[in-house]
Amino acid sequence: MAKKLSLLPLLLATFIFLALSTYTISGLSFIFHLQYFSLIIWLFILALSATLLFSIQQFRAKGMNKTFQIASHAFLIVFVAEVVFSILLLLGDIYRLILSLASIFQSNGFVWSPRNPYWVYFAFFMLIVSVALFAYGIIKGKYAYRVVKHILYFDDLPLNFDGFTITQISDVHAGSFTDAKAVQKGIDMIKAQKSDLFVFTGDLVNNKASEIVPYLNHFSQIKSPFGQFSILGNHDYGDYTTWPSEKAKADNLQQLKNYHKDLGFRLLLDEHIEIIKGTDKMILAGIENWGIGFGERGDLNKALLGTSTNDFKILLSHDPSHWEAQVKNNTNKIQLSLAGHTHGMQFGIEAFGIKWSPVKLRYKHWAGIKTENGRYLNINRGFGFLGFSGRIGIWPEITVIELRKQQA
Incomplete structure (x- = not known):
């Protein structure tokens, strides 16, 4: 009989992934000004997460299966892409914060500097590169x-x-x-x-x-x-x-x-x-x-x-x-x-x-x-x-x- 998943590590991993996804979507929304864009991305992420959790249960009970392979690798690609994008976005936001704090000495109050669009586009480019690399690694790289x-x-x-x-x-x-x-x-x-x-x-x-x-x-x-x-x-x-x-x-x-x-x-x-x-x-x-x-x-x-x-x-x-x-x-x-x-x-x-x-x-x-x-x-x-x-x-x-x- 398969052991039950430990609840605390699962909740912690879920919180980290949701926080990462929230931050990633905030950056993507800066680029794509489309109606319901955030909602569509969230539905995709939640559907992928639910599929992965279901396939993990099947894997633990019956062993390796195609659903687990597809879901786990799709999740891995999404997770790595989010990490790459978020790290670059965070560097840009830290720079924004420095500029905003500097504005205190130049005006009567705190002024939050806007995101640099070129930097956000660069972060998105690196997200695409990371997805392409992982896709190549899965399709061709292993052979x-x-x-x-x-x-x-x-x-x-x-x-x-x-x-x-x-x-x-x-x-x-x-x-x-x-x-x-x-x-x-x-x-x-x-x-x-x-x-x-x-x-x-x-x-x-x-x-x-x-x-x-x-x-x-x-x-x-x-x-x-x-x-x-x-x-x-x-x-x-x-x-x-x-x-x-x-x-x-x-x-x-x-x-x-x-x-x-x-x-x-x-x-x-x-x-x-x-x-x-x-x-x-x-x-x-x-x-x-x-x-x-x-x-x-x-x-x-x-x-x-x-x-x-x-x-x-x-x-x-x-x-x-x-x-x-x-x-x-x-x-x-x-x-x-x-x-x-x-x-x-x-x-x-x-x-x-x-x-x-x-x-x-x-x-x-x-x-x-x-x-x-x-x-x-x-x-x-x-x-x-x-x-x-x-x-x-x-x-x-x-x-x-x-x-x-x-x-x-």
Whole structure:
């Protein structure tokens, strides 16, 4: 049975949204001098809010549904547009207040300065831009795959692995996909890299193993000369949905492990394998999910059991907080760790020398390459999406890493 919604947070959120809407409509009415304009906007906002509340109840009782997806994303677009418009409008009104207070010293009383029409039109323009960005992110951005390439140099890389390439994807979240043709384009891009090794760093599904079934024929197309390897992410264990019994949950996890095998992925569960090239070898280890606040299941020591400090090692570990906590200073040196998990929050900016996303509040390093203590970490931005059915500025990623021998 679904839990009842907590009344106090709901009332607070409603008050904030209504206050924001009231302020936004005051600014829009300054631009559009139409009869019943405010009434029409209010009817739209109230209808959208009622639809969202109804769909939330349905979601909590029966799970994901189309009404909830449409209503939640429409609400998100409206909310963000109102925030953008209101912030700019407020800056203009603060300036108006300063001018009005200054008028006290120039006349016999307080004179409220009118709004600057050019500033209000600019705020409205930015509202339109924010709506367009979110619409693009929902319609196209979530499948706008990018290939991100890195060349990493190591002084202890075995000579035969000089030039060795690895393709990494993470966070497929197959249950969120709605366009098989778009997904296939991403698969084709992976195949086109022709890398020596393919790795997947967790979160194949949102909650249930069955989510990957429609895409088994897509991801099973991925092949590489040295194999395809995978690990589990926090969502793969089924912790975020309700099960009729513990056995049903365990059966789901076992079925998901079977699907990894059907995909041609060798699932690494706190273990390692040796990759041999010529007379040289390197270690590929993978652990179960270990993340601060997301379940600390993985056993790194078990995964590295039998390895030497002189071995060149690559670790697959879904959550980058594991690298910070156990890997970067480990006495058994792991030269390269590959993670995912953050998605770059599917929203942010990476352009003009700026790299920012709200996820930075949780993870100081949330995407791309980081190096510390002579070791590398790469955080993939994710192949799929979750929650917000879109991506804005943080595009779905296919990572290609080339290992190079550092010349003396």
